[in-house]
Amino acid sequence: MRTALARKGVRLTRQRRVLLDIMDQAEQHLTADSILERAQKIDPRVHRVTVYRTLEMLKSHGLLDELDLLHIHGHRHYYESHGPRDHIHVACLRCGKVREFESQLYEELKKQISLDCDLEITITRTEVGGLCADCRK
Amino acid sequence: MRTALARKGVRLTRQRRVLLDIMDQAEQHLTADSILERAQKIDPRVHRVTVYRTLEMLKSHGLLDELDLLHIHGHRHYYESHGPRDHIHVACLRCGKVREFESQLYEELKKQISLDCDLEITITRTEVGGLCADCRK
DNA sequence: TTAAGTGCAAATATTTTGCTGTCAC
DNA sequence: GTGACAGCAAAATATTTGCACTTAA
Numbered sequence: 307m308r309t310a311l312a313r314k315g316v317r318l319t320r321q322r323r324v325l326l327d328i329m330d331q332a333e334q335h336l337t338a339d340s341i342l343e344r345a346q347k348i349d350p351r352v353h354r355v356t357v358y359r360t361l362e363m364l365k366s367h368g369l370l371d372e373l374d375l376l377h378i379h380g381h382r383h384y385y386e387s388h389g390p391r392d393h394i395h396v397a398c399l400r401c402g403k404v405r406e407f408e409s410q411l412y413e414e415l416k417k418q419i420s421l422d423c424d425l426e427i428t429i430t431r432t433e434v435g436g437l438c439a440d441c442r443k
Numbered sequence: 444m445r446t447a448l449a450r451k452g453v454r455l456t457r458q459r460r461v462l463l464d465i466m467d468q469a470e471q472h473l474t475a476d477s478i479l480e481r482a483q484k485i486d487p488r489v490h491r492v493t494v495y496r497t498l499e500m501l502k503s504h505g506l507l508d509e510l511d512l513l514h515i516h517g518h519r520h521y522y523e524s525h526g527p528r529d530h531i532h533v534a535c536l537r538c539g540k541v542r543e544f545e546s547q548l549y550e551e552l553k554k555q556i557s558l559d560c561d562l563e564i565t566i567t568r569t570e571v572g573g574l575c576a577d578c579r580k
Numbered sequence: 581t582t583a584a585g586t587g588c589a590a591a592t593a594t595t596t597t598g599c600t601g602t603c604a605c
Numbered sequence: 606g607t608g609a610c611a612g613c614a615a616a617a618t619a620t621t622t623g624c625a626c627t628t629a630a
Contacts, residue, residue: 317584317629338619353587358620374511376566381595382619383518396560405560411552418548419571423533427573429513434556436564454604454609475594490612495595518620519594 307369307387314367321345321352325360335373335384335404361385368428376435378402392416392430398438407434444506444524451504458482458489462497472510472521472541498522505565513572515539529553529567535575544571 307326308318316322328336328344336344338357345352364370364387373384375397392413393406412432420427444463445455453459465473465481473481475494482489501507501524510521512534531544549569557564 319585319629321586351587355588355621356586359585372514376568377509380618381520394556396556396562398562399565407556407560409552409555411548411555415546415548415552416571418546419531419533419544420573423542423544424576425533425535425571425573426579427571428536429572430570431513432569433567434553434562434564435566436557436562439561442563456604456610458611488612492596492613493611496611517593 307364310369311367316363316367320349321356322360324348324352325357329364329370329385329387332386335375335386337382337384339382341385371429371431373431373433375404376433378435394432394434396434397436398441399435400437400441403438444501447506448504453500453504457486458493459497461485461489462494466501466507466522466524469523472512472523474519474521476519478522508566508568510568510570512541513570515572531569531571533571534573535578536572537574537578540575 307330308323311318311322311326324345325341328341328348338354338361341361342352342354342357345357361370361372365372369388371386371388373386373395374381375384375395376399378397378399379402391408393408394412395404396407397404416427416430419425444467445460448455448459448463461482462478465478465485475491475498478498479489479491479494482494498507498509502509506525508523508525510523510532511518512521512532513536515534515536516539528545529549531546531549532541533544534541553564553567556562
């Protein structure tokens with residue numbers, strides 16, 4: 307993400323370095339709160355407000371996706387860095403497990419939307435909820 | 444929605460009657476706040492808490508969908524009654540216009556997810572954002 | 581040097597909860 | 606009659622803003 311930001315002329319501060327590393331290395335979806343927590347373990351001087359402002363900045367540059375995972379766990383938001391390919395979030399509403407899913411069909415659907423609605427697509431978000439095999443037993 | 448609720452043994456109160464009518468007749472996506480506003484025009488005794496509790500109840504019965512429309516306008520949520528068919532919300536990030544889109548491809552995608560992830564799907568939500576033709580000019 | 585970025589405190593927005601009284605069935 | 610529901614006040618949660626100070630480029 308660093309190089310992408312540098313190209314856009316965004317200043318790389320100490321705080322942003324910490325936050326970018328966290329987002330790049332995240333192995334799961336993080337909330338603003340858990341991002342702050344991780345950041346403060348690395349550098350206690352990172353402020354909560356800076357987390358919000360940085361997330362907002364990354365979102366506006368399309369480097370970060372914001373999810374709410376169908377509000378399984380209340381109304382908080384989750385963040386993940388925007389990888390090269392879009393994926394769908396598939397969640398079990400009972401156990402809360404979330405899985406990522408990619409599909410050629412999804413790519414085609416987006417193409418269809420873009421053509422039919424005459425829209426130049428910049429963000430997409432698909433979240434699917436239901437009962438997983440284990441929870442149906 | 445009334446008959447659907449009666450079948451489930453949910454009590455029909457004065458307040459719920461008002462709220463159900465509003466949701467049934469809504470020609471657009473409403474926020475909790477605008478639902479309250481409309482309700483109080485009909486019956487000023489409807490309380491904000493009741494709006495939240497009723498929305499929650501309708502959601503849990505699958506009669507209502509909750510959207511956030513990609514947070515175009517901050518972090519509020521939008522509600523719409525769940526029609527017979529799923530649709531995708533397509534929004535322009537500049538002018539804020541939201542359009543609904545149905546597609547056979549979407550139905551196939553859901554089928555694929557259900558099979559591949561072994562998930563019994565109960566909710567789906569797809570939101571697509573970009574620049575519409577007018578805003579690209 | 582200087583404009584962009586940060587920290588702090590406080591405000592704002594949104595939703596939830598405990599408790600008591602009320603009403604649909 | 607009674608258990609589900611509503612109203613109220615207050616708490617909890619989540620996010621944003623104004624302003625003065627700091628720092629990357």
